[in-house]
Amino acid sequence: MDMVAQAAAGAFSITGEADGPPMMPGPTTGDSGTGVQTAMAILAAYIQRQRTGIGQEIEISMQEAMVYYVRTRAFIGSAWGTRATGRNGNAGGLPPVNIYACKPFGPNDYIYLMPVTQGHWDELCAAMDRGDLLIDSRFDTNQGRAQNGAALYQEISDWTAERTKYEAMETIAGAGVPCSACLDTGELHHDKHLTSRGFVHEMELPVHGKVPMLGFAPRMSESSVDMTQPPRLGQHTDELLAAELNLSEDTLSKLRDDGVIGDPARFS
Known part of the structure; x- marks a missing residue:
């Protein structure tokens, strides 16, 4: 029911292109996000029980959990109680926050830039060796950059188009500007950050x-x-049935011959 919860929380309504219909978000935050909040509630209840000796029932609505994750579009400041503006595609609402195409212009050859402060803007211009943009009257203030977003997008796009997303990220991130190459799920398996920290790793399994x-x-x-290695399918069937039901080896063998329980050897 992951996506049902996201739809009920308004996540679809703020995802997609500005002139398009609501769109299903990619991440499965409905299940995982609700689970994370449930885990926090369990820990809080456990600490409370340690203090008071009283346990409690925990109930969580997936819709409510997901509404929490759309809070920055729906419940902050002047947005409180109003309908969030339409889907804005890849733009972050304040130019030059956006994604930009990079060579060789494949489906995921893009970089996402998030220069949200004046300092970030200064650093971005320095990274691109475009000091002229700092004194351009169209772009020298946040208001000017917002009013001239299309022209600014083109200026930055011309620069990123001459580089791969990794080259652009190394240069721009190195200057202190928040950004990331838009990685596809295949690239995650070889991402330097994920592999160097051991988050993506290999495990030796007996069969596979x-x-x-x-x-x-x-x-x-x-x-x-x-x-640690997960148990193989049926690995502990005999052990559990013998311990919990006191079944003999002969009985287990007959149950297996009759097809009541499976043969672990088939899955090893």
Whole structure:
């Protein structure tokens, strides 16, 4: 029900192109995002029980959990109680925040730039070696950049079009401007940041050999979460039935011959 919750929370209405219909968001925040908030509630309830000795029931609405994630478009300042403006595609609402095409102009050859302060704008111009933009009357203030967004987009696009998204990111991020290459899901498997930190790694499994895995995102200074092999399908069937139901090996063998339980050897 992930996407149902996102639709009910308004996430579809603020996703997509400005002149298009509501669009299904890519991330599955309905399930995972609600789960994260549930985990926080469990921890809070546990701490409360430690203090008072009283447990409590936890209930969470997926719609309410998702509304929390659209708060910056729907419930901040003057936006409170009003309908959020239409979908704005890739623009962030304040030029030059946007995505820009890079060579070789494949489906995901783009960089996302988020220069939201005057300092970021100064750093972006320096990174592009475009000091002239700093004194251009069209772009020397936030208001001017907003009013001349199309012209500004073209100026930056001309620069990014001469570079790959990785080259552009290295230069612009190196200057202190928040940005990222738009990675596709295939590139995540080889991303330098994810692999160097061990988040994307390989695990040796008995049957399948090396299998790519994702690690645990939170890092804690005094404890770590080690990734271990998952149990194979049916690996503990005999052990559990013998321990919990006191079934003998002969009984288990007959159940297996009759097709009541599976044969672990088939899956190993």
